[in-house]
Amino acid sequence: MSDWKKAFRSFYYETAEDPDDIVLEPKRTALLVIDIQNTYLEPDEDPAEAARWQPFYDRMNNTVIPNNAKLLDWARAEGIEVIFARIACQTQDGRDRSLSQKKPGFNYLLLPKDREDSQLVPQLSPQGDEIVVTKTTDSALTGTNLRLMLHNIGITDVIVSGIFTDQCVSSTVRSLADESFGVVVVHDACAAATMALHEKELEIINMIYCHVVGMDDLPDFLAKG
Template sequence: MSNWKTAFRSFYYETADNPENIVLSRSHTALLVIDIQNTYLEPDSDPREAARWQPFYDRMNTIVIPNNARLLEWARGEGIEVMFARIACQTQDGRDRSLSQKKPGFNYLLLPKDGDDSQIVPQLSPQGDEIVVTKTTDSALTGTNLRLILRNIGITDIIVSGIFTDQCVSSTVRSLADESFGVVVVHDACAAATDELHEKELEIINMIYCHVVGMDELPGLLAPQSSAWPTDPGS
């Protein structure tokens, strides 16, 4: 049966030995939820485009958002630092955006920081003093003071979830790895525009920049202590 040690192997790691066990310290680990914002759940006004994106909307509403809600509940219960990243510009006309967000096409993003479109979806709202970094870049590390925040708090390992797997998630993961943070990506709490893009990007980044794990494997990576998922009230 496939597990995080054997799944999502690219050509580079097809024959590599299995990695060592991951042990995450609660006090030195953060959960970073990336870019799950209202704008990405709004169907396109063009019916053809809306239909083309319907599998993405379905994955977001039935898998990614519910799984991130579980992740947040679990992390908060375990005392793991919870953080969010979102795309938002400081100006109304977006003149402070990076070049990639000014280019025509899908990546053209004009999301003023106070607009409803730029807010994190209500199901995953930050609580208390949980940190939200605002970026106009793909990488949450490159375009913010997140690096300083993580160092100040004493974080060494980051659990990453969110969208899009092949864009902002991947860029953030690579930046974190280059800064020598340990990174774990939760594959069933992420999405790309298509499942094919999602899975291919996970293969590309796995074992080089991060380790890709499933939701149900994550509690077992914590240093010994009670780490079971919260009990489902409906069970």
Template sequence: MSWKTAYRSFYYETAEEPEDISLAPERTALLMIDVQKTYLEDKDTPEETRRWRPFFERMNETVIPNCVDLMAYCRAKGVEVIHARIACHKQDGRDRSLSQKKPGFNYLLLPKNREDAQIVDELAPEGDEITVEKTTDSALTGTNLRLILRNMGITDVIVAGIFTDQCVSSTVRSLADESFGVVVAEDCCAAATMELHEAELRIINMIYCHVASREEVKGFIREGA
């Protein structure tokens, strides 16, 4: 199924197919969101680790290899690669937003210099690639990313990373509200479950972004000027 007809929600079941996407490399950025070491560690109990096993498998077998491929392709085509990660500046996390202080899964205390807060080795920044550190779900709301993109003349953003239904979705919505064109590489993203992943893609597709496969996204990128 083509990106033009996949992941249709109720709102767009009968909508016309969107126009072809053409991304100018010099005006496009690839934004990698929160693929950090903490999310690939075993959980506190064997039972909880088993519950998360499908997520670990998708990350190691699909998402990380696909992101490596997409990053390499974008770098070769002259697309700016930008990284975002969850990281607080204070050791006790006082600078975190409320959503990261609440009890439960979203409770995140990741001081910026701690090892588990770092981006996984396979997706580490290269050269002078920018990394923004955030204490919010949206990579736009909690950082100077908006200013960085505008200063570099970026108009379109390819989004990849985790979690589809949380930080990816929040960032996509923020970018769309700021009038950036947004494409989500669906096989470069993951949620805790495939059910959550696919449901969120249907929610955001065609309203806030266009959802496409990694290979389709690569095909959107024009030859450099």
């Protein structure tokens, strides 16, 4: 287990008191897995660029995807609502995308909803009637009816995992916090392009918008009885 109460502290919280213990009621908790899609596991055609991204691919294949598979198994066994978010536009030319996904550069994303590269990776497939929301925004709340569904289901706390820590994960976490959900981010089930970006963003959002914890911490948070 990690000492989550003292880890990932920014300047703002270096001298703050330790947070209270986290208590999650399974029936009022959801696991939200963000944007682990085929497109992000496809090496760039440029060998130099593919090499630059190799540490990310390694973290995804060796840590993030296996840990999310374990998270899903755990959540399902505990009766926690499982929800997936993915980036996917409704139109072939992407005219319905938000501006951030139309700008040139890394964030340019054209992922029509039925195309293979927009699908969730096979290792993390939804089961039964598990909810999948599609978005053309960074935040999974801003561009979908996820907020309404969480309220309808009676969810008060959301466990967040996925990619990218410093983009869609962070944006979603901030939106959830602004809507007064309790948020827990699982650091060893998330990734950014680099570990430096990943760890810095966790430090930025921790204790303000969420609590950053490890996978091994989660079982101890479940309400007893």
